[in-house]
Amino acid sequence: MKIKTLLMGTIATIACAPAFADGHEGERGRDGQVNIIYWQAPSTMNPFLSGGTKEIEAASLVLESLARFDETGQMVPWLAEEIPTVENGGVSEDLTSITWTIKEGVTWSDGSALTAEDLIFTHAYCTHPEGGCSQASYFDGVTSVEAEGERGVKITFGAPKPFPYTAFVGAESPIIQKAQFADCLGARAPECTEANFGPIGTGPFVVEDFRPNDVITFVANDSFREAGKPAFARVTFKGGGDAAAAARSVLETGEFDYAWNLQLAPDVLDRMEAVGLGTVVAAYGTSVERLHLNQTNPDPALGPDKRSVYMDGENAHPFLTDPVVGQALSMAIDRTLIDEVGYGAGGQPTCNLLPAPELYASTANDGCLTQDIEGAKALLEGAGWVDSNGNGTRDKDGVELTVLYQTSTNAVRQDTQALVKDWWSQIGVGAELRNVDASVFFGGDPGSPDTFQKFYADIEMYTNNFAGVDPEAYMANWRCRDIPGPANQWQGNNIQRFCREEYDALVDQMATTANLEERGELAKQMNDMIVQSYSIIPLIHRGNPSAHINTLGGVKMSDWDAEIWNIKDWYRISE
Amino acid sequence: MTDQTVNAEAQAEAYGALQDKEPPKEPRAQWKDVWDQFRKHKGALIGGGFLLFITLAVLIGPLVWQVDAKALDIRNKDMRPLYTLLWDSTARTSWAKPLGSDNLGRDILATLIAGGRASMAVGWTAMILALSIGTAIGVCAGYFRKLDGPLMRLTDLFLSLPILPLLLVAVTLFRQPLRANFGPETGMFILIVGVIGITSWMQTARIVRGEILALKEREFILAARSIGTTPFKIIRRHLLPNVISPIMVSATLGLATAIITESALSFLGVGFPSDFPTWGKLLSDAVPRMEEFPERVMLPGILISLTVLSVNYLGDGLRDALDPRIRGR
Numbered sequence: 001m002k003i004k005t006l007l008m009g010t011i012a013t014i015a016c017a018p019a020f021a022d023g024h025e026g027e028r029g030r031d032g033q034v035n036i037i038y039w040q041a042p043s044t045m046n047p048f049l050s051g052g053t054k055e056i057e058a059a060s061l062v063l064e065s066l067a068r069f070d071e072t073g074q075m076v077p078w079l080a081e082e083i084p085t086v087e088n089g090g091v092s093e094d095l096t097s098i099t100w101t102i103k104e105g106v107t108w109s110d111g112s113a114l115t116a117e118d119l120i121f122t123h124a125y126c127t128h129p130e131g132g133c134s135q136a137s138y139f140d141g142v143t144s145v146e147a148e149g150e151r152g153v154k155i156t157f158g159a160p161k162p163f164p165y166t167a168f169v170g171a172e173s174p175i176i177q178k179a180q181f182a183d184c185l186g187a188r189a190p191e192c193t194e195a196n197f198g199p200i201g202t203g204p205f206v207v208e209d210f211r212p213n214d215v216i217t218f219v220a221n222d223s224f225r226e227a228g229k230p231a232f233a234r235v236t237f238k239g240g241g242d243a244a245a246a247a248r249s250v251l252e253t254g255e256f257d258y259a260w261n262l263q264l265a266p267d268v269l270d271r272m273e274a275v276g277l278g279t280v281v282a283a284y285g286t287s288v289e290r291l292h293l294n295q296t297n298p299d300p301a302l303g304p305d306k307r308s309v310y311m312d313g314e315n316a317h318p319f320l321t322d323p324v325v326g327q328a329l330s331m332a333i334d335r336t337l338i339d340e341v342g343y344g345a346g347g348q349p350t351c352n353l354l355p356a357p358e359l360y361a362s363t364a365n366d367g368c369l370t371q372d373i374e375g376a377k378a379l380l381e382g383a384g385w386v387d388s389n390g391n392g393t394r395d396k397d398g399v400e401l402t403v404l405y406q407t408s409t410n411a412v413r414q415d416t417q418a419l420v421k422d423w424w425s426q427i428g429v430g431a432e433l434r435n436v437d438a439s440v441f442f443g444g445d446p447g448s449p450d451t452f453q454k455f456y457a458d459i460e461m462y463t464n465n466f467a468g469v470d471p472e473a474y475m476a477n478w479r480c481r482d483i484p485g486p487a488n489q490w491q492g493n494n495i496q497r498f499c500r501e502e503y504d505a506l507v508d509q510m511a512t513t514a515n516l517e518e519r520g521e522l523a524k525q526m527n528d529m530i531v532q533s534y535s536i537i538p539l540i541h542r543g544n545p546s547a548h549i550n551t552l553g554g555v556k557m558s559d560w561d562a563e564i565w566n567i568k569d570w571y572r573i574s575e
Numbered sequence: 576m577t578d579q580t581v582n583a584e585a586q587a588e589a590y591g592a593l594q595d596k597e598p599p600k601e602p603r604a605q606w607k608d609v610w611d612q613f614r615k616h617k618g619a620l621i622g623g624g625f626l627l628f629i630t631l632a633v634l635i636g637p638l639v640w641q642v643d644a645k646a647l648d649i650r651n652k653d654m655r656p657l658y659t660l661l662w663d664s665t666a667r668t669s670w671a672k673p674l675g676s677d678n679l680g681r682d683i684l685a686t687l688i689a690g691g692r693a694s695m696a697v698g699w700t701a702m703i704l705a706l707s708i709g710t711a712i713g714v715c716a717g718y719f720r721k722l723d724g725p726l727m728r729l730t731d732l733f734l735s736l737p738i739l740p741l742l743l744v745a746v747t748l749f750r751q752p753l754r755a756n757f758g759p760e761t762g763m764f765i766l767i768v769g770v771i772g773i774t775s776w777m778q779t780a781r782i783v784r785g786e787i788l789a790l791k792e793r794e795f796i797l798a799a800r801s802i803g804t805t806p807f808k809i810i811r812r813h814l815l816p817n818v819i820s821p822i823m824v825s826a827t828l829g830l831a832t833a834i835i836t837e838s839a840l841s842f843l844g845v846g847f848p849s850d851f852p853t854w855g856k857l858l859s860d861a862v863p864r865m866e867e868f869p870e871r872v873m874l875p876g877i878l879i880s881l882t883v884l885s886v887n888y889l890g891d892g893l894r895d896a897l898d899p900r901i902r903g904r
Contacts, residue, residue, distance in 0.1 A: 244863045265678065268863045300751045337649060341679065411863055414849040418679055421850060422647045432759045433848045449747065 029220045029233030031572035034552070036564070037256040039246040040438045041213040041239020043445065046196040047174060048126050049189060051134040051453065051493060052442040056171050057260065058237055060562035061218055062109075062201035063174035066100050067165065069560035071283065073357070073469045075165060079106055079114065079175070079202060083165075095160035095514055100168070102151040108177055109206045109221045116147035119168060121178035130186035132491030134444075137473045137482065138166045138173040141511050162514035163470040171562035175202070190489070204230040204568035213439055214239060224568070231554075231571040240439065243410060244268065250547045251278045258548045258555070260563065263412050266344025269545065278550055282346055282543040285559025286356050286474075287465040289347070289416075291537040292496040293320045293329075298404070298456050308455045310483045310497045318399045320458060324383040325401070326534020331379070332423040334371035335539055341419065342412040343540055350541040353527050359516065360471050360523040365531050376427045385428075393430040402430035403458035408438040413461060416539075431459075446489045453484045455495060463542055469560055472519075475526045476507045498535045612896040619892020622885035629882055633691035644689035644852055648680035656683070656870050675870060677860070687874060690852040694834050694879070697768055697853075701833035704772030706779060706826050713783025714810055714818075718791060727784070730777045738774045742840060745770050763847050767840065771833050779825040786818045820897035827890025831883040838879055854879050 042058040044050050066080040075083050081101045084090020091098045106114040123145040126133040141157045145167075148154040155167055167173055177200045184192035197210040202225075205218035218235040238256070241249075246259040251272040262269060262280070273280050296315050298308045306315055319325050335349035351365035380386075385394040385401060394401045405421065407413045414435060421431040434457065436450045441462075449456055466474035476482070477493035480500075484492035503526060510522045530536050546563060548555050554570040557563045613619060654676040655666040668675070674683040716726040745766060753762030790796065791814070799809050838855025840846040847853060854875040861871035 264863065267867070271866065300755055341649070411860065414860075415679055418645075418647060418850050419649075433850050434759075435849050449751075 026228055026231070028222075028224070028228055028230065031231040031233070033234040033236065034232040034258070034570065034572075035236045035238065035256045036258045036260070037238045037241070037246045037249055038260045039239070039241045039243055040261070040442055042216065042237075043212050043439070043443050044196050045199050045207060045210060045216070046176075046189075047172060048133045048135055048176070049196060049491075050444045051491065052444055053261075054239070054442065055444075057562045057564060058216060059174065059199070059201075060171040060203070060565060061205040061235065061237075061567060062199055062203045062207060063176060064201065064203045065170055065174045066102075066168040067170075068565050069170060069469065069558055070565070071556045071558040071560075073285075073558075073560045075169070075469075077103075079103055091164055095157075095162055095164070097154055097156045098161075098164040099148060099152055099154045102153065103225065104151065106202055106225050107223050108200050108202055109223055110177075110200050111223055112177075112179065114175070114202055116145075116151070116153045118175055118178045119153045120145045120147065121181070122175050123167065125176065125181055125185060125189070128186040128189075131189050132489040133189075134491050134493070135172050137476045137493070138169075140166070140473060140476055142167055159512045160514060161511065162516075162519065163472055165470070166473050170560075171565065177201075205235055208234075213443070226568065230568045235567075242438075247272050247547055250549055251275055251280070254278070254549055256549070257552045258546065258564070260546050262545045262547055263410055263542075264545075265342055265412055265415070266346060268411075269346075273547075276550075278547050280545050280547045281555065281557050282545040283557045283559035283563065284356070284541075284543045285465050286354065286471075287463050287542040287544055287559065288350060288353060288355055288538050289461065289463045289540040289542055290353065291329075291420075291459055291461050291539065292455070293317075293326055293535050293537065294455050294458050294460075295321050295497040295499075295535055296455075298458060300456070305486060308497070309485045310480075310499065313499065317458070319396075319401065320403075320535075322383070323532070323534045324379055325385070326537065328376040328379045328427060329424065329429065330368055330534060330537045331372045331376040332427045332429075333368075333420055333537070333539065334423065335369060337371075338416050338419060339540055342415055343542065346543040346545050347540040350538050351531065352541075353530055353536055353538050354471055354475070354523060355538075355541040357469060359520040360527070362524040362527045362531075364524070364528050371423070373423065373426055380427060387428055392425075392428070394428040400430070401428065402432065404434060405431045405459045405461070406434040406436060406441075406457040407461040408441040409435045410438065416461065444491075451490070452495060453490045453492070455484075455497075460495075461539075465544075465559065471523050472507075472510055475510070475523060478526075478530055479504050479507055496535045498530060498533065500529065500533070503529055609896045613892050616888075616892035616895055618888040619895075622888030622892070625881060625885040626889060629691065629878070629885075630695060633688055633695055636688035636691075637685075640684055640688060642682045642685040644681065644685040645850055646681065648676065648682075650680065651676055652678055652680040653868070655868070659870075674874065675868070677871060678864065683871065683874065686852040686857060687854075687878065690854045690857050690875065691878065693764075693847065693851065693853040694837055694855070695882075697764065697771070697837045698830045698834040698882075700768045701771035701775070701836075702826055702829040704768060705776040705829050705833075706822065708773065709776035709779025709825070710783055710815075710818075710822055712776065713780040714787055714814065716780065717784040717787025718806065718810060718814070723784075726780075730780050733774065734777045736774055738771070738836065739839065741774060742767075742770050742836075746846075759848055760851055767837060767846060768833075771836050775829055775832055775836075779822065779829070782821045782825060783818050786821060787814055790814055790817055820894050823893045823897055824890045827886045827893065831886045834879060834883060 038054050038057065040054045042055045044055055045059050045062065047056045047059045064079055066078060067075050067083055068078045070076050077083050079102055081103050084098050084100055086093065102114060108114060123139060123142065126136055127139050141159060141161055142155055143158045144156045146154045168175060180195050180200050184195055198207040204221055204224050206221045207216065208219045209217040216237040218237065220230050220233050243262050243264050247262045247264055247269060249256045250259040252275050254277045269280055294308060294317055296308050296310050297317050300307065309315060339347050339349050349369055351368040352362050354360050380394055385396045387394050389395065405417060407417060417433045421433060424431050440448055440450050441452055443451055444453060445451060452460055452462060478498050479494065482492045482494040483497045483499065484490045506522055506526050510519060513519050513522060531538065544559050546557055551573045552570060553573045556566050558565050651669065651672065654672045655668050656675040657668050657673050659666040660668055672682050676682055712726050716723045749766055753766050756762065757765060796809060796813055799813055837853060838858065841853050841855030841859060857875040858872060865872040
């Protein structure tokens with residue numbers, strides 16, 4: 001009898017096994033370790049002190065916000081109970097305030113409760129006049145953050161805010177703990193190394209060990225609010241290397257479970273995927289590969305206080321502020337060919353800085369899609385740029401049309417550089433190419449001369465995007481006051497140093513416009529103003545390819561938020 | 576008159592035993608001995624020949640194969656080398672691109688020649704620089720007792736410098752001024768050559784110092800000193816010719832190291848601008864596609880390996896040939 005029971009039991013267990021394997025419920029930390037590779041290594045865990053995507057992504061494991069955006073761009077309540085709307089009374093009728101309710105039982109990883117005080121502090125931290133908060137644009141228009149009741153937080157705006165989901169929404173505007181950062185306000189923010197490297201958060205993981213520009217080790221947060229999550233007990237977040245090595249470590253050798261930002265030539269990626277260990281996933285969001293044309297003078301002779309510093313327009317670039325030059329540079333580029341060589345299915349040519357969502361995408365600039373070398377020549381000719389000294393590059397009043405064109409080190413970008421240089425040489429513009437290691441280029445270190453914020457070059461190329469679905473905060477990047485410089489520790493997102501009063505007025509107008517159609521119109525106008533100033537030349541609307549191993553379940557890549565936004569739901573598919 | 580003639584003959588007769596009837600062998604020049612010894616080393620001969628060939632190829636090559644290494648030809652991208660036709664008659668090849676083209680249509684033969692120019696120039700210049708510094712310091716330290724301590728501690732200091740991090744720092748610090756004064760490519764060339772040069776002279780200095788220490792106690796130096804020869808002349812006339820063999824050996828090794836270091840730098844993406852071909856850069860650019868287009872990795876890789884190997888063999892042969900104690904065995 002006993003043996004029979006035992007046998008029956010065994011059979012039953014075997015029969016049930018596949019069912020267990022598929023399910024992914026269970027106790028916290030049951031699936032052991034997950035290895036993630038970000039080939040650009042994070043240099044800090046504090047997203048307020050870095051404009052780089054990699055820091056924001058790494059921090060998103062620990063720091064959370066009230067709501068996040070899922071893979072379709074829909075808002076999901078995260079630390080909040082629900083998304084406040086006018087209908088449910090969370091947003092005031094006159095659109096000047098929004099009231100969030102924090103979920104019950106949310107605690108920091110040190111056990112203390114998350115309160116409205118922390119949100120009030122986060123606002124004060126990021127808007128401190130002496131600090132250089134990279135994400136300050138998310139607090140644009142916010143006049144006060146107040147506690148309301150036990151778990152309520154009321155955010156008041158100076159003017160009606162039709163899209164109030166900017167502050168504390170998405171990975172770029174997370175909440176930090178008051179107790180930990182209280183002494184780190186303003187100019188002292190970068191000095192709080194311990195807090196910046198190991199912030200206490202509400203997220204599914206806790207920093208165990210942080211080595212800047214190298215490896216981060218996370219362990220599961222024991223006081224995480226959802227039972228049985230995360231499924232992984234440990235996360236190794238490795239940085240460094242290059243995109244090809246990262247892709248290979250997932251797709252060909254299986255050493256890592258998830259690799260981010262695989263900007264590789266399409267033929268290379270396809271062949272790696274054919275090995276069958278992993279899958280390439282791509283999310284289309286708002287990423288645009290673009291050229292930034294420095295509007296300030298990057299002449300090395302100027303010294304650190306003047307070089308590439310805006311100085312209220314006193315320090316203009318010798319020729320790139322002239323839209324005719326920018327237009328000629330743009331016309332000479334064959335975007336379709338760049339797409340074919342470097343992006344394949346992962347990109348499409350674009351002429352807009354804001355290619356999506358559809359409501360905001362302008363169609364006024366589509367003429368740039370066809371290359372026009374002769375037209376570009378004629379344009380320069382007409383503006384007086386001729387090769388008067390016969391050295392192969394055009395000049396005017398003793399200024400030669402040669403540019404220093406920099407980007408991060410990446411095979412696709414170097415191919416693009418070579419192509420663009422070739423076209424520019426055909427219209428008589430000389431280019432010197434430079435590539436900087438991506439960890440340094442996007443590192444945001446104010447001491448390094450090679451960061452994209454310092455912009456010690458004439459033209460630089462990279463991709464940027466915005467998290468979330470509303471472009472208001474993103475378009476506000478190009479306000480005059482967001483220009484990076486020594487005064488704000490080179491933080492600020494107006495990389496090309498674009499400054500127009502009309503543009504700032506449009507930003508202000510958008511902040512007070514409620515009607516969705518009108519907002520679309522305004523976004524288009526702003527996009528057109530920047531694109532037609534030729535301070536930015538958009539090239540490719542990029543899908544963002546990442547790869548995960550086939551045994552990793554639950555991955556829902558989002559390009560509207562941190563792409564690993566739902567890591568708490570990841571699990572291991574047992575074989 | 577006849578008497579005198581008879582006398583002379585008699586004298587010659589008398590001292591005949593003391594005279595050589597005829598020279599047994601022709602007098603031999605030192606360098607001929609060296610050459611004879613060198614010729615016996617087959618490896619060195621082949622190595623030297625190959626090095627000469629490569630050097631000539633990169634110098635004269637652009638005159639023969641007049642294709643711009645930087646010119647893009649996107650319609651003819653991803654061509655295979657002609658020899659692939661041997662086993663795959665459907666391969667995309669063209670006589671205009673005998674070694675194929677890369678993913679942007681640049682001609683591989685032309686880039687190899689241009690890349691070789693850069694790599695060889697860096698190698699030779701850095702080697703000569705390192706050799707001059709190393710020999711000078713080694714000789715001074717070995718000959719002048721007072722300088723020995725400070726110079727050798729300096730050598731130890733330089734030996735403890737890691738070259739790659741140092742290069743990265745130097746690139747950050749000096750790129751800008753050099754670029755402004757000499758242009759991006761020459762500026763970078765000076766920087767790379769300079770840094771490789773000043774970080775690889777230490778081995779030479781140590782070897783030379785050791786040799787000099789032993790040599791300067793020998794009798795012929797004592798003799799030279801006793802007749803009042805100045806230190807400078809002793810070094811030039813007596814010491815340097817005697818240490819030429821270790822110097823030559825470290826020179827060949829130095830050339831190889833310099834080429835490899837430059838390749839490593841290009842591989843890391845610091846160094847020359849991204850469209851300036853060097854062997855190291857060609858190699859690193861080709862790595863992502865090496866399964867599909869193995870030749871793009873193999874060709875520069877083989878060239879780097881063969882050059883370094885041939886230089887090493889050459890050094891081996893030169894050491895045997897230049898050392899009078901080994902010569903003739």
